[in-house]
Amino acid sequence: MSRYLLRRLVHACLILxxxxxxxxxxxxxxxxxxxxxxxxxxSPEDVAVMRTALGFDRPLHLQYxxxxxxxxxxxxxxxxxxxxxxxxxxxERLPATMQLTMLALGLAVLAAIxxxxxxxxxxxxxxxxxxxLLGLLGQSMPVFWLGIVLILFFSVNLRLLPxxxxxxxxxxxxxxxxxxxxxxxxxxxxxxxxxxEILSQDFVRTARAKGLSERVVVFKHxxxxxxxxxxxxxxxxxxxxxGGAVITETVFSWPGLGRLLIQGFNNRDMPVVQAAVFVMxxxxxxxxxxxDLAYGALDPRVRYG
Amino acid sequence: xxxxxxxxxxxxxLAPHDPYxxxxxxxxxxxxxxxxxxxxxxGTDHLGRDVLxxxxxxxxxxxxxxxxxxxxxxxxxxxxxxxxxxxxxRLDDVVMRVAxxxxxxxxxxxxxxxxxxxxxxxxxxxxxxxxTGWVVYGRVVRGQVLALREKDFIEAAVASGCTRAGTIIRxxxxxxxxxxxxxxxxxxxxxIIAEASLTFxxxxxxxxxxxxxxxxxxxxxxxxxxxxxxxxxxxxxxITVLGINLLGDxxxxxxxxxxxx
Numbered sequence: 131m132s133r134y135l136l137r138r139l140v141h142a143c144l145i146l147x148x149x150x151x152x153x154x155x156x157x158x159x160x161x162x163x164x165x166x167x168x169x170x171x172x173s174p175e176d177v178a179v180m181r182t183a184l185g186f187d188r189p190l191h192l193q194y195x196x197x198x199x200x201x202x203x204x205x206x207x208x209x210x211x212x213x214x215x216x217x218x219x220x221x222e223r224l225p226a227t228m229q230l231t232m233l234a235l236g237l238a239v240l241a242a243i244x245x246x247x248x249x250x251x252x253x254x255x256x257x258x259x260x261x262x263l264l265g266l267l268g269q270s271m272p273v274f275w276l277g278i279v280l281i282l283f284f285s286v287n288l289r290l291l292p293x294x295x296x297x298x299x300x301x302x303x304x305x306x307x308x309x310x311x312x313x314x315x316x317x318x319x320x321x322x323x324x325x326x327e328i329l330s331q332d333f334v335r336t337a338r339a340k341g342l343s344e345r346v347v348v349f350k351h352x353x354x355x356x357x358x359x360x361x362x363x364x365x366x367x368x369x370x371x372x373g374g375a376v377i378t379e380t381v382f383s384w385p386g387l388g389r390l391l392i393q394g395f396n397n398r399d400m401p402v403v404q405a406a407v408f409v410m411x412x413x414x415x416x417x418x419x420x421x422d423l424a425y426g427a428l429d430p431r432v433r434y435g
Numbered sequence: 436x437x438x439x440x441x442x443x444x445x446x447x448x449l450a451p452h453d454p455y456x457x458x459x460x461x462x463x464x465x466x467x468x469x470x471x472x473x474x475x476x477x478g479t480d481h482l483g484r485d486v487l488x489x490x491x492x493x494x495x496x497x498x499x500x501x502x503x504x505x506x507x508x509x510x511x512x513x514x515x516x517x518x519x520x521x522x523x524x525r526l527d528d529v530v531m532r533v534a535x536x537x538x539x540x541x542x543x544x545x546x547x548x549x550x551x552x553x554x555x556x557x558x559x560x561x562x563x564x565x566x567t568g569w570v571v572y573g574r575v576v577r578g579q580v581l582a583l584r585e586k587d588f589i590e591a592a593v594a595s596g597c598t599r600a601g602t603i604i605r606x607x608x609x610x611x612x613x614x615x616x617x618x619x620x621x622x623x624x625x626x627i628i629a630e631a632s633l634t635f636x637x638x639x640x641x642x643x644x645x646x647x648x649x650x651x652x653x654x655x656x657x658x659x660x661x662x663x664x665x666x667x668x669x670x671x672x673x674i675t676v677l678g679i680n681l682l683g684d685x686x687x688x689x690x691x692x693x694x695x696x
Contacts, residue, residue, distance in 0.1 A: 141535075144532060145539050146539075148539075152540070159552040266677060267673075267677070269680060270680055271676075272635075272669070273628075274632060275631075278655055278658065278669065279666075281658060282666075286658055369538070372541045373542055373544060374543075377632055380636060392636060395548075403548070407540070407544060410540070
């Protein structure tokens with residue numbers, strides 16, 4: 131197990147190095163980075179002075195090493211707009227986004243697993259049909275349109291839920307459902323497909339032949355095994371959820387990381403963009419690492435394979 | 436699906452009005468069943484443009500971007516997957532690590548960042564969605580090539596003097612092409628949503644061009660009182676994506692029941 135752990139850790143570190151390189155390059159790909167820090171009408175002499183002061187005249191690989199050093203200490207420079215450390219701004223917004231994505235994942239799992247299990251156990255029932263339709267619709271609806279439809283229905287027509295902002299539980303419901311729907315549909319389809327495959331295996335037939343009730347066979351024997359791939363995919367959903375959050379936060383004016391990022395793009399506030407992108411990627415790499423480890427712990431074949 | 440393709444191909448004939456035509460005196464008219472007129476069946480937007488005509492013209496952009504981006508992504512991904520799986524070694528390591536790094540970013544984040552760098556515009560959207568979407572093709576193709584490489588007929592091809600490029604093109608590629616077609620179909624659906632999302636965020640196609648994403652962004656401002664502006668382009672996206680997903684599922688079941696996208 132420790133060799134497996136070590137291998138995964140090294141792998142995660144390599145990915146993080148790549149992530150830092152991409153984040154670093156963002157600043158340089160948008161054009162001359164000095165111009166971001168100066169008013170448009172600056173004289174060429176001022177630009178030259180600023181370029182030296184900010185270190186943009188040095189070779190690119192040295193600049194990258196400086197950036198990497200800063201990033202490991204959590205220093206991404208100051209926001210050009212808010213005049214505050216960029217990482218501080220990001221961390222301030224992080225709880226709002228985590229609250230939303232975790233609730234979204236929770237709702238998705240709570241809906242997906244029972245629906246998937248029942249749909250697989252009773253393949254000709256109305257629940258199965260409902261699950262099929264939900265799965266298809268959930269994967270076909272653009273996240274932001276679902277958000278708009280929910281606002282239209284629950285805020286404009288029924289006046290039940292607030293359309294934007296953060297504060298109460300009522301504010302959380304619509305954005306969380308919006309983000310979680312795609313993952314719910316995906317997890318449910320996976321749960322259903324895995325359950326169907328497992329229910330046709332020999333050990334299930336043995337369990338049934340022993341005279342166990344269908345309930346015990348489905349929930350105790352089959353579901354436990356079907357959960358292994360679902361848990362794996364669940365861990366990998368963080369990327370999808372965070373991506374969904376970027377759009378959903380814009381729709382619902384949710385004061386989270388996604389909205390900060392889009393505002394950062396619009397204001398050309400590169401330190402904030404870099405910090406936000408890096409933190410998001412860091413969380414995804416970490417979640418993937420945890421998933422790998424959980425998978426290794428759940429399924430011994432992976433560790434030695 | 437068929438309807439959407441026909442709409443895209445024959446937009447100028449089918450659309451009852453010019454999608455760019457702004458008549459402020461007829462702005463925000465409701466659809467025909469909501470008290471509007473037959474002249475504008477799905478109503479008009481805040482600038483008096485016909486919603487139906489814009490939805491019809493929007494299908495061109497959505498399908499065009501979807502197919503274009505998948506062609507780019509499929510070509511890059513298949514090529515890298517083929518050489519990475521066939522040659523293995525350091526090349527394989529590099530390609531797979533790049534794929535891993537790319538997967539560490541949420542897709543929309545990467546696309547947003549690259550759009551920001553390149554600037555908005557139709558061609559850039561296709562390039563961005565194409566370049567950011569290659570990983571799924573690359574990984575599946577590589578996996579299959581790794582398995583194929585061990586097969587006797589590939590060894591026989593090499594032994595009989597076939598060059599490596601020839602072996603890949605004539606013997607390996609035909610065996611992975613059905614998977615590529617299945618992925619490409621499902622990817623068209625995902626790309627259509629991604630394009631609409633980018634345009635919705637203001638980073639995609641020029642907002643003056645009628646696209647489903649930009650119509651949704653416009654319509655969002657008028658949700659209270661004039662919900663039809665945002666409803667129909669959203670429905671158009673959903674029906675198109677649903678159709679493509681069904682086609683993709685069917686293709687997958689037909690070509691390879693064991694494959695999981």
